[in-house]
Amino acid sequence: MKNFKLYPINSFISGNLSLKTLLVCSVALFTQINCFGQSELVVNDTRNVVSSPNDLKNRVRFDFKNRAVIESPGLGMFTGVMTLAPWGDATGGNNYQLNFNAGGVYYRTGAFGNTAWESWKRLVMEEPNGNVGIGTTDPSAKLHINASLTESAIKIGTPNTPGNLNVPMGASTGGYNIDFYTWRDVQPDQIGARIRAERWNTHSNNNALIQSMDLAFYTSVGLDQTNLTEKMRISSSGNVSIGTKDSKGYKFAVAGNMIAESVKVQLQSAWPDYVFKDDYKLTSLQETEKHIKEKGHLPGIPSAAEVKSEGIDLGEMNKKLLQKIEELTLYLIQMEKKNSEERSAQESKIIGLKAQASEQQKDIDRMKLKIKSHAKAIY
Structure with missing residues (x-):
């Protein structure tokens, strides 16, 4: 057994010690450091004994344990356990245990009156390389969170906090920011980018009992923090807007120029092959001419004023343009048929005229022979 100095138990019970002090002094007890300079404590060798939350009342106890016996995660065969039993019945709350081994520091609680402890949980500890792990004992980044595919790795916000309910319909009730810092010599702690989850009143005016949430992305040009402005937003309905907060109900809205190597538009409405069906009523050229004179644009095509105020739908416009091409x-087929018929009629007429001319030539030739014959008879 080893002797250590112990701080009076009533200081733990009254809450005069912080968790940090408790951890430091607990480590001190196990490393024979005189932390408090008061009464002595014995570390009990109960390595193969399984204890329950009911085993201690109104005291602090330190034990040397076999790690497998207490089903502790971590490393090494043995571990040191500190048990804090703040009261003698359930009115004092739970009992607590801290567990120190080569894999880290772990804790668990047990309700007074229960025969079993809750599962061990590892305290978030900074590794020598500065990395912090949650759910892992070997963090590979400054913050490494190990979570299963079915659980939330991070939750941001406080449940059951409605924010500012007294806002107009469609106004923000609050939100949560994740900021990324950049550098400028006159403002070293400048925020260069931000991801914001913003809540909106979608219930009624000045009564935000129902709220939706958008995800907004901000960037800064680096001049100063006031240049941190929203550049893109994903609305609660799944609409994406770039350069504007309002997608006007469209799934994708861009306020500005856009370039792409390829754009595919897949319409749900019918492609205008119906123009070539027998029952399609083709507007006559006379009617089209009349519409152009009256309206100043083709039938079925938006006017310049409509395009300026409402824009154009690429898919619908391509469909309308194809309809006009068809x-x-x-019209060209009709004109070709008419021209072909006229050419046939003209060719038939020409053939008839040629035949008639041929007969007339024959008559002339016969007349010439008769005249010649009469002339010989006279002379």
Whole structure:
């Protein structure tokens, strides 16, 4: 057995010691450091004994344990356990245990009156390389969170906090920011980018009982922090807007120029192959001419004023333009048929005229022979 100095138990019970002090002094007890300079404590060798939350009342106890016996995670065969039993019945709350081994510091609780402890949980500890792990004893980044595929790795916000309910319909009730710092000599702690989850009143005016949430992305040009402005937003309905907060109900809205190597538009409505069906009513050229004179644009095509105020739908506009091309094709086919019929009629007429001219030539030739014959008879 080893002797250590112990701080009076009533200091733990009254809450005069912080968790940090408790951890430091607990480590001191196990490393024979005189932390408090008061009464002595014995570390009990109970390595193969399984204890329950009911085993201690109104005291602090230190034990040398076999790690497998207490089902502790971590490393090494043995571990040191500190048990804090703040009271003698359930009115004092739970009993607590701290467990120190080569894998880290762990804790668990047990409700007074229960025969079993809760599962061990590892305290978040900074590794020698500065990394912090949650759910892992070997963090590979400054913050390494190990979570299963079915659980949340991070939750941001406080449940059951409505924020500012007294806002107009469609106004923000609050939100949560994740900020990324950049550098400028006059403002070293400048925020260069931000991801913001923003809540919106979607219930009624000045009564935000129902709230939706958008995800907004901010960046800064680096001049100063006031240049941190929103550049993109994903709305609660799944609409994406770039350069504007309002997608106007469209799934993708861009306020500015856009370039792409390829854009595919897949329409849900019918492609205008119906123009070539027998029951399609083709507007006559006379009617089209009349519409152009009255309206100043083709039938079925938006006017310049409409395009300026409402824009154009690329898919619908391409469909309308194809419809006009197909109608022009029908006009050309009609004109070709008419021209072909006229050419056939003209060719038939020409053939008839040629035949008539041939007969007339024959008549002339016969007349010439008769005249010649009469002339010989006279002379």
